[in-house]
Amino acid sequence: MARVDQDVEYGRLLRDVMATALAGEARGRPADYIPALAAADPSAFGMALATVDGAVFGVGEWEVPFSIQSVSKLFSLALALAEGGDGLWGGVGREPSGNPFNSLVQLESEQGIPRNPFINAGALVVTDRLLELTGDAAGAVRDFLRAESGNPAVGTDDAVAASEARHGHRNAALAHFMASFGNLRNPVGSVLAHYYAHCAIAASCRDLALAGLFLARHGVRADGSRLLSRSEAKRINAVMLTCGTYDAAGDFAYRVGLPGKSGVGGGVLAVLPGRGSVCVWGPGLDAAGNSVLGVAALDALTTATGWSVF
Ligand code: DON
Numbered sequence: 090m091a092r093v094d095q096d097v098e099y100g101r102l103l104r105d106v107m108a109t110a111l112a113g114e115a116r117g118r119p120a121d122y123i124p125a126l127a128a129a130d131p132s133a134f135g136m137a138l139a140t141v142d143g144a145v146f147g148v149g150e151w152e153v154p155f156s157i158q159s160v161s162k163l164f165s166l167a168l169a170l171a172e173g174g175d176g177l178w179g180g181v182g183r184e185p186s187g188n189p190f191n192s193l194v195q196l197e198s199e200q201g202i203p204r205n206p207f208i209n210a211g212a213l214v215v216t217d218r219l220l221e222l223t224g225d226a227a228g229a230v231r232d233f234l235r236a237e238s239g240n241p242a243v244g245t246d247d248a249v250a251a252s253e254a255r256h257g258h259r260n261a262a263l264a265h266f267m268a269s270f271g272n273l274r275n276p277v278g279s280v281l282a283h284y285y286a287h288c289a290i291a292a293s294c295r296d297l298a299l300a301g302l303f304l305a306r307h308g309v310r311a312d313g314s315r316l317l318s319r320s321e322a323k324r325i326n327a328v329m330l331t332c333g334t335y336d337a338a339g340d341f342a343y344r345v346g347l348p349g350k351s352g353v354g355g356g357v358l359a360v361l362p363g364r365g366s367v368c369v370w371g372p373g374l375d376a377a378g379n380s381v382l383g384v385a386a387l388d389a390l391t392t393a394t395g396w397s398v399f
Contacts, residue, residue: 096146103136103148106393110134110371110386117373117381120353125252126156129355131373134382137294138390140365141305147295154242154291155370156249158352159190159378161287162212163333164230164300167325169215171316172222180218180272181211183328190335190378191259193266201270205332207350210263216284217273227286237303237311238296250289257281294356294368301358301366304329304348326360330398334384337377344388346397357383361396 111134121127135150169177186195186204195204203211219226227245234243253260264277273280292300303310304326308317317325329348334341334357341349347367349359355372357380367390371382391397 096144099138099146100148102390102393103138103146106386106389107134107136107148109389110382113385115373115381115385116371117375119355119372120158120374120378123249123253123256123353125246125249126158126354126372129155129372131371131381133355133370133372134386135294135370136367136386137298138365138367139298139302141302141363143299143302143311145295145299150370151294153370154293154296155356155372156246156288156352156354157290157292157297157356158288158354159207159212160297160350160352160354160356160358161230161290162207162215163325163329163350163358164233165212165215165219165226165287166206166328167303167317168229168233169219169222170321170325173218177215177218181206181214183332185332185336185338187336191263193259193263196263196266201267201272203267205328207328207332208335209260210267213260213264213280213284214267214272216287217275217280220275220279220283226283227290230287231290234290234292234296234300237300238292239299239311240292240296243290243292243296245286245289246291247289249291250285253285253289254281257285260284288352294370297356297358297368298366301360301368304360305362305364305366307362323362326362326398329360334379335377337375337379341379341384344384346391346399347387348398349387351379351383353378355380355383357387359387362398364396
């Protein structure tokens with residue numbers, strides 16, 4: 090298909106998907122446990138689709154930066170595996186938790202080893218290891234996002250990071266509890282600061298769709314260099330599918346049929362290996378902390394196109 094035709098096709102597809110998502114009445118509610126996120130407009134919407142050749146298409150507020158929150162956990166995991174290899178899995182598991190993303194309950198009976206790298210406890214372990222490996226975990230995530238998106242403006246929103254830190258009793262509890270089992274190698278305060286700083290990165294759907302392409306390219310970055318082996322990229326996609334949307338991962342797989350990672354800022358990044366990546370943003374969340382409009386739009390996209398890993 091000629092490139093111009095393809096542009097028109099993707100543009101029309103995204104406009105149709107946006108219309109379908111917005112036709113539903115549910116909007117959800119912005120996260121309010123991080124006060125800096127509470128004022129977001131639950132009707133805001135953006136969506137970007139990037140193809141493996143690096144082309145990117147968008148609709149709505151697709152170039153407006155938002156707080157990427159737990160979508161950052163995908164990049165910290167990829168970088169920790171790239172830098173440090175499989176030893177990471179000694180400190181964090183690969184099973185769905187079936188519990189909310191900030192739950193403490195499994196840690197005590199499971200010796201301070203979190204179920205997976207995408208719940209908060211697991212992401213804190215990943216941040217700890219990335220900090221050990223690089224000396225600057227949040228900086229490593231930020232630099233990766235800048236490089237893959239080509240957008241030097243991607244960076245931490247300090248007001249959001251400070252808001253998280255002020256209200257971060259649960260994350261502090263998780264980190265201290267894991268430290269009591271010897272599962273953190275850096276001081277709890279440093280791990281939390283780097284974790285908040287990468288969660289509070291502001292980036293757009295465009296930036297994140299481009300930054301997710303390495304997973305569609307089986308581990309290869311925008312500049313053609315390899316971040317991960319094909320097998321490691323496959324494994325990250327698998328963990329995204331089973332754990333990326335928390336205790337709603339089953340419903341997400343059922344509706345969308347793609348590996349996806351959500352964040353409480355309302356972003357969802359989904360990957361179709363070999364073809365491309367899609368990022369959607371809508372700040373209203375469901376009870377599991379996933380974007381209502383984001384999941385609706387991905388559902389509409391994959392239903393319309395048949396794009397799925399199944
Ligand atoms: O630690 C937190 O609670 C937030 N920084 C990230 C949580 C999050 O995004 C969960 N995703 N749906």
